[in-house]
Amino acid sequence: MPHLTIEYTPGLFEADDLAPTLAEINGALVDSGSIRQEHDLKSRMIALDAFRIGTTQDARGFIYAQLRVLPGRDDATRAAMTACVAEVLRRRTRRPAGVQLQLSVEIVEMEGPSYVKGPL
Amino acid sequence: MPHLTIEYTPGLFEADDLAPTLAEINGALVDSGSIRQEHDLKSRMIALDAFRIGTTQDARGFIYAQLRVLPGRDDATRAAMTACVAEVLRRRTRRPAGVQLQLSVEIVEMEGPSYVKGPL
Amino acid sequence: MPHLTIEYTPGLFEADDLAPTLAEINGALVDSGSIRQEHDLKSRMIALDAFRIGTTQDARGFIYAQLRVLPGRDDATRAAMTACVAEVLRRRTRRPAGVQLQLSVEIVEMEGPSYVKGPL
Numbered sequence: 001m002p003h004l005t006i007e008y009t010p011g012l013f014e015a016d017d018l019a020p021t022l023a024e025i026n027g028a029l030v031d032s033g034s035i036r037q038e039h040d041l042k043s044r045m046i047a048l049d050a051f052r053i054g055t056t057q058d059a060r061g062f063i064y065a066q067l068r069v070l071p072g073r074d075d076a077t078r079a080a081m082t083a084c085v086a087e088v089l090r091r092r093t094r095r096p097a098g099v100q101l102q103l104s105v106e107i108v109e110m111e112g113p114s115y116v117k118g119p120l
Numbered sequence: 121m122p123h124l125t126i127e128y129t130p131g132l133f134e135a136d137d138l139a140p141t142l143a144e145i146n147g148a149l150v151d152s153g154s155i156r157q158e159h160d161l162k163s164r165m166i167a168l169d170a171f172r173i174g175t176t177q178d179a180r181g182f183i184y185a186q187l188r189v190l191p192g193r194d195d196a197t198r199a200a201m202t203a204c205v206a207e208v209l210r211r212r213t214r215r216p217a218g219v220q221l222q223l224s225v226e227i228v229e230m231e232g233p234s235y236v237k238g239p240l
Numbered sequence: 241m242p243h244l245t246i247e248y249t250p251g252l253f254e255a256d257d258l259a260p261t262l263a264e265i266n267g268a269l270v271d272s273g274s275i276r277q278e279h280d281l282k283s284r285m286i287a288l289d290a291f292r293i294g295t296t297q298d299a300r301g302f303i304y305a306q307l308r309v310l311p312g313r314d315d316a317t318r319a320a321m322t323a324c325v326a327e328v329l330r331r332r333t334r335r336p337a338g339v340q341l342q343l344s345v346e347i348v349e350m351e352g353p354s355y356v357k358g359p360l
Contacts, residue, residue, distance in 0.1 A: 001224060003184055007284070022172035030175050038174035039222070042182050044127070045170040050285040052262035054278035055270050062282050063360060064243055068226070078354040086356045093360060101360035102279070104241060106308070106350050110226050114198040116206045120183060120213060120221035121344060123304055142292035150295050158294035159342070162302050164247070165290040188346070230346050234318040236326045240303060240333060240341035 001110070001117050002035060003068040004043040004085065009051055009061040011096040018045050021092045028084050034077050059098050063089055065105040071112050078107045121230070121237050122155060123188040124163040124205065129171055129181040131216040138165050141212045148204050154197050173222070182222040183209055191232050198227045241350070241357050242275060243308040244283040244325065249291055249301040251336040258285050261332045268324050274317050299338050303329055305345040311352050318347045 004025065013021065022043050030038045053060040065085050069078070082105040089103060124145065133141065142163050150158045173180040185205050189198070202225040209223060244265065253261065262283050270278045293300040305325050309318070322345040329343060 003224065018170040019172070022170065023175070026172050026175050038176065039180070039220075041174050042184065042222070042224070043172050044168045046168075048284045048286075050258040050262065052259070052266050052283050054281050055263070055266050056278065058279075060279070061360075064282065075353055078351070082354045082356045090360060095360075100279075102282070103356065103358060103360040104243065104282070105356035107354045108351065111198070111228065113195055114202045114227045116202045116223065116225035118223060120181075120210060120215075120223040123344065138290040139292070142290065143295070146292050146295050158296065159298075159300070159340075161294050162304065162342070162344070163292050164288045166288075231318070231348065233315055234322045234347045236322045236343065236345035238343060240301075240330060240335075240343040 001070050001115070002041050004041070004065065006043070006045045006063060006065045006089070007048050008045065008063045009048050011099065012061055012063060012093045013045065014094065017092065021045070021088070024092065025085055025088045028088050029081065032080060032084050034073065034081050058100060060100045061096070062102040062104065063093060065089065066108060067105070068108045068110050070115065071109050082107050121190050121235070122161050124161070124185065126163070126165045126183060126185045126209070127168050128165065128183045129168050131219065132181055132183060132213045132221070133165065134214065137212065141165070141208070144212065145205055145208045148208050149201065152200060152204050154193065154201050179219045181216070181219050182224065183213060185209065185225045186228060187225070188228045188230050190235065191229050202227050241310050241355070242281050244281070244305065246283070246285045246303060246305045246329070247288050248285065248303045249288050251339065252301055252303060252333045253285065254334065257332065261285070261328070264332065265325055265328045268328050269321065272320060272324050274313065274321050298340060300340045301336070302342040302344065303333060305329065306348060307345070308348045308350050310355065311349050322347050
């Protein structure tokens with residue numbers, strides 16, 4: 001059930017980068033032992049077109065990742081999961097010259113009792 | 121104020137499927153009595169291009185629906201709402217041959233006091 | 241770290257409207273004093289294609305804005321932030337003739353301890 005969404009601004013990933021980046025992130029999270037079954041983990045990347053960081057005209061970009069998990073993981077496990085995602089993203093992103101880049105990774109605990117999960 | 125977002129991977133809906141699917145889901149939720157005024161319910165479908173499920177090379181796809189509601193519904197009502205969305209999606213989706221499909225439906229309770237809602 | 245996402249249905253913004261709208265919203269939020277450092281604020285606009293409001297055939301549209309912040313702001317500050325976003329959006333949107341428009345602005349408090357934030 002973890003759902004991972006990675007938003008990124010232009011220039012940080014080319015089309016051919018997306019599949020290997022997703023494969024590496026999923027592999028790292030599964031290897032960390034924090035995912036019950038590998039097929040529970042569903043990840044996607046979304047390119048942002050219209051964005052703005054702050055109020056200056058500096059060249060800037062960012063990656064924002066959000067990982068939604070069911071309750072039951074302790075604080076240390078949740079922090080390890082965001083660190084794991086951050087580590088792969090820092091290694092995999094392109095770094096356009098002169099662009100200041102920022103990274104955010106957030107974890108969200110979903111509501112368990114009403115959650116529907118299963119084969120479609 | 122309920123906001124429903126349905127993400128889906130390729131092949132599960134064709135362009136002509138989207139309007140009737142949204143109409144059926146909105147109708148089912150409104151008929152369930154859990155929406156105060158029909159125009160409060162705002163639903164959208166978003167196609168995912170870059171995604172990965174787990175760590176294997178199997179052919180896989182998924183639908184992920186998220187329903188954001190204001191506080192005030194009890195657990196049973198919230199579970200009935202996710203079940204209602206799941207039921208329509210299971211019935212409406214295409215099923216590409218050989219693709220393992222998964223469904224998730226999540227409900228999120230929004231923060232009430234700061235919420236802005238009204239005519240634009 | 242505030243992350244702002246603005247979804248809008250067709251006709252409410254043209255392509256040339258996006259950059260000035262984002263600039264004005266970011267400026268208003270930073271001027272309000274509720275953002276620690278201006279470069280913390282990351283905003284994006286996303287056009288919706290497949291959507292449905294309620295169950296009637298009326299011409300309708302909406303804007304939905306979601307602002308994700310770290311814990312530590314009181315209720316009044318959070319309400320002022322959503323009001324600030326709403327004020328700019330009400331002023332900046334186009335108003336297609338005969339279309340009923342609705343606005344929602346939601347604030348979400350993120351989980352602090354596991355949050356990763358920094359240069360990429």
